[in-house]
Amino acid sequence: MSGADHERNAPTRRQVVKFSFYRIDPAWRLLPPKGRREAKRDLCRAVEAFGDRLLVRSYSLVGMRGDADFLLWQIGERLEDIQEMATAVFASDMGPYLSVPHSYLAMTRRSTYVTPKDRDAPTSRDTTLNPSDAKYLFVYPFVKTRAWYKLPKDERQRMMNEHIVTGRRYPSVKLNTAYSYGLDDQEFVVAFETDEPSDFLDLVMELRETEASAHTLRDTPIFTCIAVSLRQALDNLGAPGDTVRAGAPHEPAAGGGxxxxxxxxxxxxxxxxxxxxxxxxxxxxxxxxxxxxxxxxxxxxxxxxxxxxxxxxxxxxxxxxxxxxxxxxxxxxxxxxxxxxxxxxxxxxxxxxxxxxxxxxxxxxxxxxxxxxxxxxxx
Ligand code: FES
Known part of the structure; x- marks a missing residue:
């Protein structure tokens, strides 16, 4: 086995990745202010308790879509941690008012379409996701046609090379790819981070013109998400100011210490x-x-x-x-x-x-x- 083959086949640390889109029951807004405030705080506490096991990023979708209000993007090592956090969310005082209209489960793995000259590129070797602090996140499930998998590998590689080169023309857009084969309904979940939504729009337009795009079976629904702290995401649901304070987007819960x-x-x-x-x-x-x-x-x-x-x-x-x-x-x-x-x-x-x-x-x-x-x- 060559050194390159050995490197390619070496065991890697894989992560589980979960995108949970929550929706709030409008009845929650009719609660007295004290009840709303306590429910928000209880939910914050429930999520923050998983800070040592899961990387949790929060996003608001209020005003972006009608069927989801906020997203919790979770990255960790074990499916059980994802399940335990979901249980804690529903056990919180906010739980009775929450539903999950969209949920995507995936894992990390090395890219299939890496060329030898790309071997040192971080996206080709990385099996850990490292979200940036970008302001916007665009998430969607992705499914290829079954005919795609019947094409010779060389042909798929050629088409993916065009796809990869197109992506590189937009360095302000960072792609996080996770794989769902057998774990969930879709084949991939893709999450693009950027501070410039217009760059993402232009990138997607260009990608639609690539040859590989003809082999896409499904790439909707698409979620436009704005990075905020969990407190801010909850304040965006209504009754702003109910929570203790609105921190920076990915600030940890504890104030100091x-x-x-x-x-x-x-x-x-x-x-x-x-x-x-x-x-x-x-x-x-x-x-x-x-x-x-x-x-x-x-x-x-x-x-x-x-x-x-x-x-x-x-x-x-x-x-x-x-x-x-x-x-x-x-x-x-x-x-x-x-x-x-x-x-x-x-x-x-x-x-x-x-x-x-x-x-x-x-x-x-x-x-x-x-x-x-x-x-x-x-x-
Ligand atoms: S030395 Fe290149 S990623 Fe660390």
Whole structure:
């Protein structure tokens, strides 16, 4: 087996991906203000309790579509976590008024149509989704015709190359592809992120003219979603101001202090672990009893740092070999030139905590020059 084949066939970490579109019963708006307020807070608490297991992004569809009011985009490791969060949502005080008119379940996997020269492209190797902080998200299910699968692979590859080249003409639009074969009704769920809805419109128009488009069986319904905090999404349902405050789109729940993200037992000596925190994926490393937390997204092209080799306090990105200092986030070699964000960590009572007040700064790498480690050993 060639090195390329081995790399292609190597086991990869796969994620489960869920798009749950919720609709609110208009009867909820007739509740007394206190009842509405408490229901919103209860739902926020229910969702935020899953912050260490699921990456949850919230979007408002109020005014965009008539059949859905908000979206919770969930990314995690286990189907059970998705189910437990759905259960918690319906068990909240808001639950009796919520329905799910659209729901899409999928998983990540490596792209089928990757050419050798694309092998280093992040979209070709990545089996983890890393949503950006774009303002808009466009989601739809996607199904190919059965005739498509009967075409020779070379012919499909040729058509997909045209499709891929068209997409690259719109760098402001980021595509997140998840696969549903056998899991759900559609074959793919595609989610495009951008700050420019007009760029997405132009991209879709161009894609319709590609040869591959003739082999599309279904690509509707399409959902136009606006990124907001969950609090804001709930305020958009009516009775604005009922919630405590409207935070930044992907701000974590807690106002300040520390948030528990993992059990220290899960982070034994020399182990690494990915956790979901503040709408970001964070890689935890236990190096000689000290725990470090950095963004799991390499600043070069998004490689998963949690899967990198650690020597001393340096982690090497598994994709192209950039090395980062775990304490400062600074690049110490390789193609990366920008730091990765770091988080303050503490280990207490058998649990790992991250500082909630620094999420936005860590995501931007602002704290990258400061040491971020704990002196306490996980127990
Ligand atoms: S993604 Fe290229 S070095 Fe990390």
């Amino acid at each position: 520390w948030a528990r993200v993992a059990s220290a037992d899960d982070l034994t000596e020399s182990a690494s672990k990915v956790v979901y925190f503040g709408g970001d994926q964070v890689a935890l490393f236990n190096v000689g009893g000290n725990v470090y937390a950095v963004s799991n997204r390499c600043s070069h092209a998004g490689g998963p740092l949690a899967e990198g080799k650690v020597e001393g306090t340096l982690v090497t990105c598994p994709w192209h070999g950039s090395r980062f200092d775990l304490a400062s986030g600074k690049p110490e070699g390789g193609p990366a030139t920008k730091p990765v964000g770091t988080y303050r960590v503490k280990v207490e009572g058998g649990a790992v905590f991250l500082a909630t007040s620094e999420v936005a700064a860590a995501k931007s790498g602002r704290f990258s020059t400061e040491a971020r480690r704990t002196s306490e050993r996980p127990t």
